[in-house]
Amino acid sequence: MEPVATTFFFYMLSGLAILSGVLVITRKNPVHSALALILTLLCLAGLYLMLYAPFVAGVQIILYVGGIMVLFLFVIMLVNLERSQREKTFNQQWIAGVAAAVVLGALFMSIYVKGKALFAQPVVPFPEAENTQRVGQMLYSNYMFPFEIASLLLLVAIIGAVVMAKKRI
Amino acid sequence: MVPITTLHYLVVAAALFVLGIIGVLTRRNVVIVLMSVELILNAVNLNLVAFSRIWGLHGQVFAIFVITDAAAEAAVGLGILIAFFRNKETVNVDEVDLLKW
Numbered sequence: 083m084e085p086v087a088t089t090f091f092f093y094m095l096s097g098l099a100i101l102s103g104v105l106v107i108t109r110k111n112p113v114h115s116a117l118a119l120i121l122t123l124l125c126l127a128g129l130y131l132m133l134y135a136p137f138v139a140g141v142q143i144i145l146y147v148g149g150i151m152v153l154f155l156f157v158i159m160l161v162n163l164e165r166s167q168r169e170k171t172f173n174q175q176w177i178a179g180v181a182a183a184v185v186l187g188a189l190f191m192s193i194y195v196k197g198k199a200l201f202a203q204p205v206v207p208f209p210e211a212e213n214t215q216r217v218g219q220m221l222y223s224n225y226m227f228p229f230e231i232a233s234l235l236l237l238v239a240i241i242g243a244v245v246m247a248k249k250r251i
Numbered sequence: 252m253v254p255i256t257t258l259h260y261l262v263v264a265a266a267l268f269v270l271g272i273i274g275v276l277t278r279r280n281v282v283i284v285l286m287s288v289e290l291i292l293n294a295v296n297l298n299l300v301a302f303s304r305i306w307g308l309h310g311q312v313f314a315i316f317v318i319t320d321a322a323a324e325a326a327v328g329l330g331i332l333i334a335f336f337r338n339k340e341t342v343n344v345d346e347v348d349l350l351k352w
Contacts, residue, residue, distance in 0.1 A: 088254075088255050089254075089255060092255045092259065096259075096263040099263065099267065100263065100266050100267065100270070103266070103267050103270040103271075103290055104270060106270070106274065106283070106286055106287070106290060107270055107271075107273055107274035107277070107278060107283070107287060107290075112280055112282050112283055115282075115283050115286055116286065119286050119289065119290070122267075122290065122293070123293065126293055126296070126297060129260065129263070129297060129300075130297075130300050132255075133260070133300050133301055133303070133304050134304060135300045135303065135311050135314075137311065137315075138296075138300055138311050138314050138315065141315060141318055142296075142318065145318055145322060146289075146293075146318065146321070149322065150289070150321065150322055150325045153325055153326065153329060154282065154285070154286065154325070154329070157282060157329045157332060157333065158282055160333060160336075161282070161332065161333065161336045161342050170279065172277045172278060172279065173277060173278070173279045173343075173344065173345050174345070175276050175277055176277050178276050178277075179272075179273045179276040179277040182269075182272050182273070182276055183269050183272065183273050186265075186268070186269050186272060187265075187269060190262070190265040190269070193261075194258065194261075194262060197258075213308075213311075216308055217308060217311055217312060217315070220308055220309070220312050221312060221315070224309075224312075225312055225316075228316060232316055232319045232320075235319065235320070235323050236319065236322070236323055238323070239322070239323035239324075239326045239327050240326070242326070242327045242330060243326040243327055243329075243330040244330075245330075246327065246330030246331050246333065246334045247330050247333055247334065
C-alpha cells in the first residue's frame, strides 16, 4: 500500500523524536527523562512503519516500550533519591561533550554534502504483508548461528542480572 | 514537496546519535547515561532499517539483533546499578571511583 502524506508524517515524527531526545538528556527528574525516551521510541516505531518494516516496529513497541522502559522505571523508583533533585545535573565534562558534538556534527554534515548521490533509489520488492514471514525465514536460514548466539547472550544476561541483584555479592 | 529519501532518515539518526553521545558524556545520573546508550542504539537501528529499504531485509534482521543486545545490556547494567547503590548510596558516575588508582 502506498503511504499517504509521507512528507508530513516524516517531519512530524522525526521532529517529535529529536525534541523528546533533547528532553531525555536535559531533564533533572529521571522519571521525566524516561517518559521522554518512551515518546522517542514510539516515534521511531512510526518511522519504521514508514520504512516498510512492520515487524521491527512491533518488536520496538513490545520490547523497548513495554519491556526495557518498564525495567528502567522500576529501577528509577528503587534508587530514587530526594537528594539527587538538589544536586548538579551535569558533570564537569561539558567541554568533552561539546567537542564530541561538534566533531560528529561536522562529520555527519560532510557525509550529507558529499554522499547525496551515493544512495540508490529505494525499492519495495514485495508487499509488507510478507515482511514478517521473510524476516523469520532469514532468521532461521541465513542468520541461524547469530540467532543461537543471541539466545545464549540472553541466558547470560538473565544469570548476570540475578547474580547482581542478589542480597550479598 | 521534496520526496523523503534515505538521506533524510540518516540525518534524523545522526541527530539522535549526537544527542546520545552528549548525554553519555555530560550527565551524572547513571540511569540517564544508560538511557542515552539506548538513544544511540536506536539511532543505529534507524540507520539499519533505512538501508534495508535499498539493500534487502538484512538490515531489519540486524536491527532485531541490536534490540536483543539492548535488552541484555539494560538488564545487566541496571543490575550492576542496584548492586552499587546498595553499597554506596549514590547513582552518580563521578562518585563511582572504587577502581580508581
